[in-house]
Every structure is written in structure tokens, then in C-alpha cells.
Amino acid sequence: MPTLVRTDDVRRQNTRSIIQVLRRHGSVSRTEIVEHTGLSPAxxxxxxSTLITDGLLLSRSEQGQSQDTVNRRGRPRVTLALNPQIGCIVVMVMSINKLTAWLQDYSGQVLAKADDHFESRSATTDDFEHYLLRMVTRLMSQQNGHPIPLRYISLGVQGVVDAGGQxxxxxxxxxxxNLPLGEMLHKAFNVPVWVANDSNMAAEALHWQDSQRFGDDFAAIILSSGIGMGLVLKGKRFIGRQSSAAEFGHMVHAMQEGALCRCGxxxxxxxxxxxxxxWRRVSGLPETSPPVNEIDPMAMIDLARRAHEHEGVEREAYREAGRALGKALRSxxxxxxxxxxxxxGGGVRAFDLMEPEIRKALRHNGNMLEASDVNLYCYEDSQALIHLGCAMTTLQTLDRTLGVSE
Structure with a gap:
């Protein structure tokens, strides 16, 4: 049967497209919006015009801005931009012993940044609440002049989150x-809060940055102190029935007498x-020895350097990691x-040592589809991607709360 398309649905989609262009490119003209979206000028x-009337967009004439404009005949160029005074969001990323946060306005502009170090493994529930609330308060206090009202808080975490994002x-x-991080923040600041798995947010960022490469079906795998996956299928982020799911790092690699994982x-x-x-393999420790809580990033950089320079235990450790990744991807x-x-993440510094083992495993994938030719890409800065994913997802959610794309 033919699919019926409602006028309201089309208008919402067109509005989302326009807002997206403004977030990507900042101040642009209507003509440029037409070029970017393919929508008609009308x-x-x-x-x-509706968004301007509602106060969500600002319109600015560039007449008198430059000598070229003064000398140019005809109507002055008018540009549109998202109104930053609509509100601001706080985006936080929390990992082992570290909390990093950004304050951003409605247009996506970063107004302030901050970070904090705390002993997360020994922290109590009250400690987590203290550090999170202090961070939001600290960022909001850094606004100059007329403060912008807080509209939303998002928190990307290294771990499993409930399907409701709280x-x-x-x-x-x-x-x-079962830390109720969303409830803590909502109770203190009385704004919507969303808690998300960091790997899922990295996947959102990749789609935002390069939807041609990372479109309807792809996965983002974080290689750092933990191994996480953000999985996108049929254009939608995969979420389990009860949790954020896609715990790729906790798929089984060794069935019997395997190495001890941080999950227990x-x-x-x-x-x-x-x-x-x-680190455990290179240090010569037994596989069953407890994982260390935190490793100096510079130590891992040096370890990867040694693995590249000569054959030895360092290089073999990365090869073994490649075999584990390849086997898991095959499954x-x-x-x-x-x-x-x-x-x-930082693990990609030695990806060239892991990739041959990954592709070797994929050549024996056991089905008729050629998995060994799958496209593999590397991005070292996981923090930037997680932050971008959190920010863009939160701003798009804020659009819906404001009725922009309802």
C-alpha cells in the first residue's frame, strides 16, 4: 500500500534540516540554506520566518559591515543564526577518575570548559553527586553579563546505562x-537530564560528522581502559530492552581459564x-591478576612506541588484542x-599491529559475505567524539522540547 505522508511530518523534517544547517555552518543566508538542504526558496x-517570530532564529542585515557591501548594489545580504539566548546545556563526560564538562549555548557555541579528577573507584554515591553538582554550578557561574538559562544536562559515562537514560x-x-545520576542532577537543577553510554555518543558524533561514511549501518568501538561499542543499525542507535547494551567488550573470547576482566x-x-x-601482558603478570585501576596515558604511548620499534612482548600483546577483536567481530x-x-581512542596508536590479526580472523568468518574487506577507520581522540555526540543529541532533544521539530 502507498505510504501516506502528512504535511505536518514534512514540515517537521524540513525544519530539522534547516536547524541542522545552522548548527553546522553558523550564520548563513536563506540562499545558502536552500543550497545545503535542497528545499525550495518558498x-x-x-x-x-516562523522561527524568527518564535524567537529561535536571529536575522541580521550585513549592510555596512564592509566596504564591499557598501559598494554593492541591490538589497543587503541577510543572514540567519540560531538565537544563543534561548538557553544553554551542560555536557559532561565521566570516565575512570575523571570528569570533564562543557557549557554550550543553543547554537552549540562553547561558553566554558572545566575538568575534575576524583578517585572514582573509592567514591561513594554522595561523592558522585557532589562532584556532578559542583561541576554544573561551576560552569554556570562562569557566564558573564546576562546569564543564559540552563535548559538541559547530558552525561556520557563509561559503563552500562538503563534504556531510559537515567x-x-x-x-x-x-x-x-544502579547509580541514579539523572535523578541527582534533575533534583538539583530542575531541568531534563539524559545519561548515555559513551560509545553510543561516539557513534552519534561520527554520523553527525560524516554521514556518508557512517550512515545507516556501522559501529564505533572504543579502545582504551575499557572496550565499548556504539552500534547503529538501519539508521537507529541500538539500545537493549533494559539497557544501553552492545557490550562488545564483554563478549566471550576465551571459554575456559580466560583472562580476568574488570567486570569480574x-x-x-x-x-x-x-x-x-x-599492560598486564607486557608486565609479565598472570592473566588472572586484578586489572590495575588507572594507567598513565604516557606509559601506554611509550608501550606502543616500543611495540613498533622491535619484536617482543609488546608487539605480541597487540597481536593478541587483534586476534580477540577479530574473533569478536566475526561473531x-x-x-x-x-x-x-x-x-x-588511545588503542588505535598500535592499530597497524592489530589489523592483520583482525583481518585474518575475518577471512574465516564462515558465511558467504566477504567480511575481510570491511572498512575500518581510526580516530584517536575519543573525548572529542563523545562530547560532540552528547552535545548534538542533547541540542536536538532540546529542539523537540521547544517545539521546533515536534
Whole structure:
């Protein structure tokens, strides 16, 4: 049967497209919006006029801004931009012993940044609440002149989050379970709060940055102190029935007498690929020895350098990590078919040592689809991607609360 398209649905989609252009390019003209979106000039004019009336867009004439403009005949160029005074958001990213945060206005402009170090493994529930609330208060106090009202808070965390985006169910950064982080922040600041898995947010960022490469079906795998996955299928971020799911790092690599994972189980992929696993192997410690809580990033950089310089235990540790990743991807592809993969984080410094083992495993994937030719990409700065994913997802959610794309 033919699909019926409602006028309201079309208008919402067109509005989202226009808002997206403004967030990507800042101040642009209606003509430029037409070029970027492919919408008709009449449609762009109608929608932007409504958004201006509602106070969500600012219109500015560039007449008199430059000598070229003064000398140019005809009507002055008029540009449109998102109104930053609509509100601001706080975006936080929390990992082992670290909390980083940004204050951004409605247009996406960063107004302030801050970070904090705390002993997350020994922190109590009250400690988590203290650090989170102090961070938001600290950022809001850095506004100059007329403060912009806080509209939304988002928090990307290293760990498993409930499907509703409010509770951190489990995380390697703490021994505590079921931390109600969303409730803590909402109670203190009376704004909507969203808690998200960091790998899912990295996937959102990749889609935002390069939807041609990372479109309807791909995965973002974080290689750092932990191993996480953000999975996108059919254009939608995969979320489990109860949790953020896609715990790629806790798929089974070794069935019997495997290495000890930070989650407490044995044989997980992470127990062979995570920073602590590489460090444990190079240090000559037994596989069953407890994972170290935190490793100096410079130590991991030096370890990767030694692995590149000569044959030895360092290089073999990365090869073993590649075998574990390849085996896990082979199992994943058996379920969903081969997809594009982005590897993110400090672990990609030695990806060239892991890749041959990954591709070797994929050549024996056991199905008719050629998984060994799958596209693999690397991005070292995981923090920037997680932040971008949190920010853009939060701003798009804020659009809906303001009725922009309802």
C-alpha cells in the first residue's frame, strides 16, 4: 500500500534540516540554506520566518559591515543564526577518575570548559553527586553579563546505562551499582537530564560528522581502559530492552581459564584488548591478576612506541588484542552481516599491529559475505567524539522540547 505522508511530518523534517544547517555552518543566508538542504526558496522562507517570530532564529542585515557591501548594489545580504539566548546545556563526560564538562549555548557555541579528577573507584554515591553538582554550578557561574538559562544536562559515562537514560547500572569506574545520576542532577537543577553510554555518543558524533561514511549501518568501538561499542543499525542507535547494551567488550573470547576482566568475569574481549590487559601482558603478570585501576596515558604511548620499534612482548600483546577483536567481530558479523567499523581512542596508536590479526580472523568468518574487506577507520581522540555526540543529541532533544521539530 502507498505510504501516506502528512504535511505536518514534512514540515517537521524540513525544519530539522534547516536547524541542522545552522548548527553546522553558523550564520548563513536563506540562499545558502536552500543550497545545503535542497528545499525550495518558498519553503525555507516560510519556515525561517516562523522561527524568527518564535524567537529561535536571529536575522541580521550585513549592510555596512564592509566596504564591499557598501559598494554593492541591490538589497543587503541577510543572514540567519540560531538565537544563543534561548538557553544553554551542560555536557559532561565521566570516565575512570575523571570528569570533564562543557557549557554550550543553543547554537552549540562553547561558553566554558572545566575538568575534575576524583578517585572514582573509592567514591561513594554522595561523592558522585557532589562532584556532578559542583561541576554544573561551576560552569554556570562562569557566564558573564546576562546569564543564559540552563535548559538541559547530558552525561556520557563509561559503563552500562538503563534504556531510559537515567541510571548508570554498572561501570568499571566504580564498584557501585544502579547509580541514579539523572535523578541527582534533575533534583538539583530542575531541568531534563539524559545519561548515555559513551560509545553510543561516539557513534552519534561520527554520523553527525560524516554521514556518508557512517550512515545507516556501522559501529564505533572504543579502545582504551575499557572496550565499548556504539552500534547503529538501519539508521537507529541500538539500545537493549533494559539497557544501553552492545557490550562488545564483554563478549566471550576465551571459554575456559580466560583472562580476568574488570567486570569480574573471565575470558572477555576486554581482558585481552583493554589498556590494562595490554599492560598486564607486557608486565609479565598472570592473566588472572586484578586489572590495575588507572594507567598513565604516557606509559601506554611509550608501550606502543616500543611495540613498533622491535619484536617482543609488546608487539605480541597487540597481536593478541587483534586476534580477540577479530574473533569478536566475526561473531558479530555472523549475526548482523559485515558493517563499517570505527576504532576510537588511545588503542588505535598500535592499530597497524592489530589489523592483520583482525583481518585474518575475518577471512574465516564462515558465511558467504566477504567480511575481510570491511572498512575500518581510526580516530584517536575519543573525548572529542563523545562530547560532540552528547552535545548534538542533547541540542536536538532540546529542539523537540521547544517545539521546533515536534
Amino acid at each position: 519553503t525555507v522562507s516560510t519556515i525561517t 541510571t548508570m547500572l554498572w561501570s568499571p569506574m566504580t564498584t557501585l551499582l 568475569q573471565y575470558g572477555c574481549v576486554e581482558a585481552y584488548v583493554g589498556d590494562y590487559a595490554i 558479530l558479523f555472523a549475526l548482523i552481516d559485515p558493517i563499517t567499523i570505527a576504532f576510537i
